[in-house]
Amino acid sequence: MAAIEFQGVSKIYPDGTRAVDSLDLTINEGEFMVLVGPSGCGKTTALRMVAGLEEISEGALLIGGHVVNDVSSKERDIAMVFQNYALYPHMTVAANLGFGLKLRKLSRDEVRSRVQRAAATLGLEPYLHRKPGALSGGQRQRVAMGRAIVREPRAYLMDEPLSNLDAKLRVQVRAEIQKIQRTLGVTTIYVTHDQTEAMTMGDRIAVMSDGALQQVDTPEQVYRRPANRFVAGFIGSPAMNIVNARLTRVNGNLIVRFGEHSLEIDDEVLAERPALLAYEGKSVILGVRPEDLEDVAFAPGGSNERTIVTVCTLRETLGSEVLVHFPLAEPAQDATDAGELIEPLGDASSIFVARVHPETKVREGESLRLAVDTRRLHFFEPESGLAIYGDDDAAASRNGRERVQLQPASGLGS
Amino acid sequence: MIRRSRRSVSTGHALISPADWRRPGVRWGLGGAQVLLLVGLVVIGLGPLLWLAKSAITPTLDTLSHPMALFPHGAAWNNLREAWTNVHVGRYFWNTVALAIGSWLSQIVIATTAGFALSVLRPKYAAVINALLLTTLFVPAVVLLVPLYIEIVHPPFIHHSFIDSYWAIWLPAGASAFNVVVVKRFFDNLPREIFEAARIDGAGPFRLFVAVVLPMSRPILGVVSVFAVLASWKDFLWPLLVLTNPDRQPLSVRLPNIQSQTELGVFLAALLIASLVPIIGFLVFQRSFLRGTGLGGALKG
Ligand SMILES: Nc1ncnc2c1ncn2[C@@H]1O[C@H](COP(=O)(O)OP(=O)(O)OP(=O)(O)O)[C@@H](O)[C@H]1O
Numbered sequence: 001m002a003a004i005e006f007q008g009v010s011k012i013y014p015d016g017t018r019a020v021d022s023l024d025l026t027i028n029e030g031e032f033m034v035l036v037g038p039s040g041c042g043k044t045t046a047l048r049m050v051a052g053l054e055e056i057s058e059g060a061l062l063i064g065g066h067v068v069n070d071v072s073s074k075e076r077d078i079a080m081v082f083q084n085y086a087l088y089p090h091m092t093v094a095a096n097l098g099f100g101l102k103l104r105k106l107s108r109d110e111v112r113s114r115v116q117r118a119a120a121t122l123g124l125e126p127y128l129h130r131k132p133g134a135l136s137g138g139q140r141q142r143v144a145m146g147r148a149i150v151r152e153p154r155a156y157l158m159d160e161p162l163s164n165l166d167a168k169l170r171v172q173v174r175a176e177i178q179k180i181q182r183t184l185g186v187t188t189i190y191v192t193h194d195q196t197e198a199m200t201m202g203d204r205i206a207v208m209s210d211g212a213l214q215q216v217d218t219p220e221q222v223y224r225r226p227a228n229r230f231v232a233g234f235i236g237s238p239a240m241n242i243v244n245a246r247l248t249r250v251n252g253n254l255i256v257r258f259g260e261h262s263l264e265i266d267d268e269v270l271a272e273r274p275a276l277l278a279y280e281g282k283s284v285i286l287g288v289r290p291e292d293l294e295d296v297a298f299a300p301g302g303s304n305e306r307t308i309v310t311v312c313t314l315r316e317t318l319g320s321e322v323l324v325h326f327p328l329a330e331p332a333q334d335a336t337d338a339g340e341l342i343e344p345l346g347d348a349s350s351i352f353v354a355r356v357h358p359e360t361k362v363r364e365g366e367s368l369r370l371a372v373d374t375r376r377l378h379f380f381e382p383e384s385g386l387a388i389y390g391d392d393d394a395a396a397s398r399n400g401r402e403r404v405q406l407q408p409a410s411g412l413g414s
Numbered sequence: 415m416i417r418r419s420r421r422s423v424s425t426g427h428a429l430i431s432p433a434d435w436r437r438p439g440v441r442w443g444l445g446g447a448q449v450l451l452l453v454g455l456v457v458i459g460l461g462p463l464l465w466l467a468k469s470a471i472t473p474t475l476d477t478l479s480h481p482m483a484l485f486p487h488g489a490a491w492n493n494l495r496e497a498w499t500n501v502h503v504g505r506y507f508w509n510t511v512a513l514a515i516g517s518w519l520s521q522i523v524i525a526t527t528a529g530f531a532l533s534v535l536r537p538k539y540a541a542v543i544n545a546l547l548l549t550t551l552f553v554p555a556v557v558l559l560v561p562l563y564i565e566i567v568h569p570p571f572i573h574h575s576f577i578d579s580y581w582a583i584w585l586p587a588g589a590s591a592f593n594v595v596v597v598k599r600f601f602d603n604l605p606r607e608i609f610e611a612a613r614i615d616g617a618g619p620f621r622l623f624v625a626v627v628l629p630m631s632r633p634i635l636g637v638v639s640v641f642a643v644l645a646s647w648k649d650f651l652w653p654l655l656v657l658t659n660p661d662r663q664p665l666s667v668r669l670p671n672i673q674s675q676t677e678l679g680v681f682l683a684a685l686l687i688a689s690l691v692p693i694i695g696f697l698v699f700q701r702s703f704l705r706g707t708g709l710g711g712a713l714k715g
């Protein structure tokens with residue numbers, strides 16, 4: 001058990017690819033840190049640097065307070081679950097699990113009992129004498145997990161360890177991993193694509209994009225107060241609706257206009273985001289989470305200033321909720337406005353998604369009135385993509401030690 | 415081979431489906447053709463061997479007077495015993511075995527360790543060594559004969575000639591760039607993640623080599639072994655050059671020598687003994703090197 005600390009760590013591959021770009025991140029002792037980001041953003045690379053499989057091009061990596069840049073994998077005493085299992089094909093499951101223990105000179109009885117325990121935890125007992133070739137994908141993945149948990153290392157590194165399991169097994173193993181991690185208190189870095197895994201498992205989430213850290217915070221904070229447009233669009237499913245908008249003042253009230261719609265901004269929002277006042281008469285990027293839109297029939301008491309009227313183009317019934325897709329009409333008519341747009345975000349074709357009550361009556365092609373929870377609107381600076389909060393941008397992440405990468409996120413999906 | 419074809423018929427992926435097989439025309443026509451083909455192959459492949467076996471235990475006189483007859487005056491098992499003891503085929507046989515085992519060992523050890531160093535450990539200068547290795551493949555073996563001979567007579571540092579010592583055979587056998595290249599190629603294709611997993615599990619280079627890389631390389635070890643043993647078994651020129659003492663020479667060198675002084679039946683018995691080992695060896699080990707790579711389940715997809 002030990003803290004892991006990245007201090008300005010970069011990885012530059014021989015071909016010049018900057019897979020990880022001056023990463024500053026501390027994983028506290030015993031903490032469960034989830035690393036998320038789109039494919040190719042450098043998650044595996046970061047993990048491999050901790051494992052000692054990849055040389056560190058710049059910066060320092062500390063495990064347990066010691067710089068380990070030049071320490072071999074073996075001496076770092078960590079366990080890793082590989083994205084593609086990497087089981088020993090010529091060994092039985094039992095031998096696969098026990099290999100690392102045997103190398104660490106544990107007694108034969110100790111090895112056997114630990115292997116038994118891990119196998120029981122992961123439901124692998126019936127397969128202990130099989131070779132990996134005779135296992136299903138999910139069973140192999142559990143062997144790969146087991147190889148990590150039999151050892152009691154200083155840290156677990158897990159690279160999408162559940163990606164091949166079916167939904168039921170995934171929930172089961174997910175809970176199991178959390179339980180093991182809590183009881184052993186082993187520092188863990190867990191890479192995943194899965195929103196649910198990220199939100200439910202981590203003590204904190206680190207969001208990466210293009211090799212750079214975007215935000216580190218607790219799951220709730222990352223969701224509620226995304227540091228920038230990238231994090232806002234990446235965390236949450238369905239993704240946050242993002243559109244170019246403009247702040248104006250009408251009759252003394254601050255109004256945000258986007259497409260042919262406009263919404264009133266509450267004082268509550270302004271209290272939370274005092275910096276917003278400075279954007280009066282300027283362009284901003286507006287973000288609305290699908291669950292903050294609701295069919296008016298199920299949101300009584302909504303005023304016209306907090307409602308948008310549109311047409312439903314697609315209805316997806318998911319049982320516990322209904323997803324309604326609707327287009328935003330042509331953006332603000334005056335040409336000057338369009339000229340100021342930095343990136344074409346909210347064009348006529350852009351589609352919003354609302355997550356509404358399962359009993360909604362709305363059907364495709366019909367008009368739709370949606371109440372907007374205006375207290376939960378998100379605003380981003382158009383050029384940098386940074387979220388607009390108070391004067392103190394660092395408040396975006398309440399975590400004093402982690403620096404939020406102040407740079408525009410690119411390649412946004414909306 | 416037979417197993418494979420039978421399986422493919424039964425799984426229905428063959429050119430002719432099981433249903434087709436049930437039609438009499440197909441059954442008799444194709445079945446007959448198959449039988450003929452098989453018999454033909456057996457006669458061509460096995461015929462000379464069986465003929466040799468038969469002649470080896472037939473009295474010389476019978477072989478000469480009725481070459482086509484099958485044991486007109488009984489078998490002469492004595493030929494075998496005579497060849498083994500009186501003609502000393504037994505001794506030459508063990509010489510050959512010793513040479514083959516030593517050559518095999520030196521080839522395997524050098525090919526695998528060199529392949530491991532170049533493919534898995536990959537020091538910075540590996541690329542240079544690799545290129546040098548490949549260039550030696552372009553030099554024909556015959557060209558090397560004289561320099562190699564001089565090297566064996568006056569080895570560097572040791573100042574003791576290797577002539578008449580088995581080291582003269584074993585050491586040059588190991589210096590096979592071909593083996594190193596073949597083994598390195600195979601190692602290159604093993605999944606890196608497995609080696610990385612072993613390193614994280616706490617395996618040093620030696621452990622990695624012995625406990626992970628070698629067991630995963632059985633197919634290529636089989637191939638190299640078969641080549642090594644066969645090449646050593648039938649090598650004639652080099653042992654003739656460096657082993658001058660007849661008592662230490664292998665079968666391949668001795669057999670032509672003893673032919674003139676030996677009765678035909680006994681000589682044929684000697685030939686049979688000489689050819690049996692490679693054949694039996696092939697039968698025993700064929701499965702291990704004709705088998706697939708055996709990497710099932712190591713990685714996903
Ligand atoms: N050996 C290498 N040489 C050059 N570039 C590499 C190498 N390995 C990875 N990269 C590049 O580094 C970047 C980060 O790769 P990495 O494997 O860390 O992504 P990832 O976040 O794990 O993605 P995924 O979620 O798809 O697994 C990618 O752009 C990739 O192309």
Ligand SMILES: [Mg+2]
Binds near residue numbers: 083159
């Ligand atoms: Mg990856």
